[in-house]
Amino acid sequence: MESTIRSLDTPVDNTVCPVARTAKIISGKWTLLIIRDLATGVKRFNQLERSLQGISPKTLSERLRTLEEEGIILRQTFSEVPPRVEYSLTEKGRDLVEVVECMRCYGLHWLCDANQDEAGLDK
Numbered sequence: 001m002e003s004t005i006r007s008l009d010t011p012v013d014n015t016v017c018p019v020a021r022t023a024k025i026i027s028g029k030w031t032l033l034i035i036r037d038l039a040t041g042v043k044r045f046n047q048l049e050r051s052l053q054g055i056s057p058k059t060l061s062e063r064l065r066t067l068e069e070e071g072i073i074l075r076q077t078f079s080e081v082p083p084r085v086e087y088s089l090t091e092k093g094r095d096l097v098e099v100v101e102c103m104r105c106y107g108l109h110w111l112c113d114a115n116q117d118e119a120g121l122d123k
Contacts, residue, residue, distance in 0.1 A: 022099075025070050030063050048060060
């Protein structure tokens with residue numbers, strides 16, 4: 001992969017910079033973890049809430065709504081009693097899974113204690 005890193009001497013318009021635009025979408029707290037969890041398949045709200053220990057229902061709803069607006073996730077509602085809602089990654093969202101995987105590898109290499117069990121580090 002050819003490097004396209006810009007010189008710091010050149011001003012960058014963050015409204016068109018692909019790195020800045022991607023960072024704007026994925027930089028919210030919990031966002032990458034939601035993508036990580038949906039990478040394994042379709043999930044319901046309560047499954048995501050349980051997996052993301054510490055996230056409030058309000059925050060999870062906001063993040064899911066934002067990701068849906070950005071075309072990262074698909075929200076599918078089923079007309080049942082009680083209503084059922086499922087979330088999954090779109091093609092655009094699945095392309096972000098590689099970013100999450102690179103972050104996992106970086107974390108394992110640079111941030112985790114060598115004595116920790118890898119299975120306990122991520123989902």
